[in-house]
Amino acid sequence: MTPFDTMSTHRSDVRGASDGNTGLKEALFIYNLPFNDLLHRAHTIHRSNFDPNAVQMSRLLSVKTGGCAEDCGYCSQSAHYPTGVKASKLLEVEHVLSEARKARDGGATRYCMGAAWRSPKDRDMEAITAMVRGVRALGMETCMTLGMLTPQQSARLADAGLDYYNHNIDTSERFYSEIITTRSFVDRLETLANVREAGIKVCAGGILGMGETVDDRVSMLVTLANLPMPPESVPINMLIPIPGSMLANAQPINPIDFVRTVALARILMPTSYVRLSAGRTDMSDETQALCFFVGANSIFVGETLLTADNPGEDRDAALFRRLGLRGEQLEPIV
Ligand code: SAM
Ligand code: DTB
Ligand code: SF4
Numbered sequence: 001m002t003p004f005d006t007m008s009t010h011r012s013d014v015r016g017a018s019d020g021n022t023g024l025k026e027a028l029f030i031y032n033l034p035f036n037d038l039l040h041r042a043h044t045i046h047r048s049n050f051d052p053n054a055v056q057m058s059r060l061l062s063v064k065t066g067g068c069a070e071d072c073g074y075c076s077q078s079a080h081y082p083t084g085v086k087a088s089k090l091l092e093v094e095h096v097l098s099e100a101r102k103a104r105d106g107g108a109t110r111y112c113m114g115a116a117w118r119s120p121k122d123r124d125m126e127a128i129t130a131m132v133r134g135v136r137a138l139g140m141e142t143c144m145t146l147g148m149l150t151p152q153q154s155a156r157l158a159d160a161g162l163d164y165y166n167h168n169i170d171t172s173e174r175f176y177s178e179i180i181t182t183r184s185f186v187d188r189l190e191t192l193a194n195v196r197e198a199g200i201k202v203c204a205g206g207i208l209g210m211g212e213t214v215d216d217r218v219s220m221l222v223t224l225a226n227l228p229m230p231p232e233s234v235p236i237n238m239l240i241p242i243p244g245s246m247l248a249n250a251q252p253i254n255p256i257d258f259v260r261t262v263a264l265a266r267i268l269m270p271t272s273y274v275r276l277s278a279g280r281t282d283m284s285d286e287t288q289a290l291c292f293f294v295g296a297n298s299i300f301v302g303e304t305l306l307t308a309d310n311p312g313e314d315r316d317a318a319l320f321r322r323l324g325l326r327g328e329q330l331e332p333i334v
Contacts, residue, residue: 027218027225031264035256042263042294045270054328055320056110056273056298058143059103062306063131064090064115070147072170073179073246074207074239076307077116083244085307090115093127097134104140106313107301107327111135112143112166114306118183119148129160136161143203143233148183148191154198164233165195166203169223172216179210179247189227196229205235205275208261209253217261225268233298234265234272238279240308255287259294266295273298281309285319292325 030038046052067087071080079087100111113131120128128146135142144157145166157165169188170176176185196202204227206220224231238258241248265274275298276291288296303312311319320326 024215024219024222027222027264027268028215030267031214031218031260035260038260038263039290039294042266046266046295046297049270050295050297051328052293052297053325054297055292055325056275056328057108057301058110058112058275058298059100059106059108059302060112060114060300060305061091061096061099061103062116063096063113064088064117065307066116068116069118070182071180071246074210074242075116075245076242078245081242081245083242087116090124090127093130093134096131097138100135100138100140103302104138108140109327109329110141110143110164111138112145112164112300114145114166115147116306117147119150120146120153122153125153125156129156132157132160132162136163145203148187149194151194151197154191154194154200158198158200162200164201164203166233166235167191167195168204168206168235168237169220170206171210171212172219173223174219175210175212175216192227192231196227201233202227202229202231203233203235203275204231205233205237205265205277207237207239207278208258209239209250209279210247211250214257217257218264221261221265221268224265230269230272232272233275234269235275235277236262236265236296237277238283240278240282240305242308252282255284255290258283258287259290262291262296263294275299278305278308278310280311285322288319289323292323297328 065088066077066085067079068077070078072078076083076085103111132142141163143164143166173185192204204224239250241250274296276296300310302310304310
């Protein structure tokens with residue numbers, strides 16, 4: 001049984017109030033508002049679109065770990081850095097489904113499967129689509145993050161019933177090439193367009209604490225908000241510094257700046273789920289509480305993310321109790 005209380009949310013109650021095209025200047029103005037004004041504004045928007053005490057819970061599994069050809073400077077799984085993560089093959093479908101069953105019994109309503117690929121090979125698509133079908137049959141929403149996708153691969157995933165595809169833009173267009181050189185910002189946008197075109201919901205966000213400027217953070221959110229349709233889900237990761245990676249010694253982001261960025265995400269994308277993603281292990285309860293106040297309404301649960309630590313059930317259950325938060329429960333999937 002889950003330690004989290006659950007509640008039912010009717011997605012159709014969520015008001016569609018996208019702001020339209022918010023410019024960088026306007027977004028910077030909002031980011032720099034006096035903190036209390038920013039908190040008030042973000043929370044008011046959050047409250048008018050969501051139940052402020054309900055948090056969606058996802059569980060992650062790395063279905064293919066390590067040995068990745070890309071050189072993302074933050075990642076434990078890139079073959080370009082001596083991070084100590086061993087490369088392994090794609091997991092068996094049955095193994096993934098038995099892990100998914102445990103996640104569902106622990107209260108997760110969405111199961112996210114990640115692979116350390118630049119892009120999937122067509123020969124892997126059969127196993128991948130079997131994972132999607134199997135997890136859906138367990139009554140959970142499905143999410144995958146497999147790297148860049150062609151229109152054909154996107155259509156196959158849509159056909160299997162994939163609910164969400166996670167593909168982060170990670171930072172601003174300006175800063176992108178300082179973090180990753182093996183692909184471009186435009187490559188990322190192209191996959192997001194392929195996924196959208198296939199009818200899969202989009203999960204796209206980024207990482208804070210990589211040495212980016214305030215302008216970079218704000219610009220990343222403006223790019224996301226101004227996509228033809230904003231992402232339904234926006235993960236905001238705080239960098240987990242990985243020993244051996246290029247960003248092992250990056251200066252941590254100040255918690256107030258982190259909260260400001262989450263608040264701006266909520267204001268620019270009023271009806272999207274904003275996920276407080278990687279980095280919660282090193283975040284105080286107070287910082288997390290402020291993030292939930294300004295509009296974060298989704299987390300990853302469990303002891304592990306893909307390769308790195310996550311707070312785990314006991315700490316999260318205690319935090320939820322103290323804050324009076326509940327896990328959101330899904331409508332039955334048909
Ligand atoms: N290979 C696929 C890709 O890059 O799209 C999927 C997996 S990748 C690990 C998913 C996302 O996790 C990245 O885009 C990045 O935003 C986030 N991430 C990876 N390592 C991280 C770290 N050390 N700290 C915070 N976020 C991280
Ligand atoms: C996302 O934005 N964050 C998750 C998920 N999408 C796939 C991944 C976080 C990874 C953290 C580092 C690790 O576990 O290796
Ligand atoms: Fe590979 Fe994804 Fe890690 Fe980049 S973030 S190195 S693409 S697993």
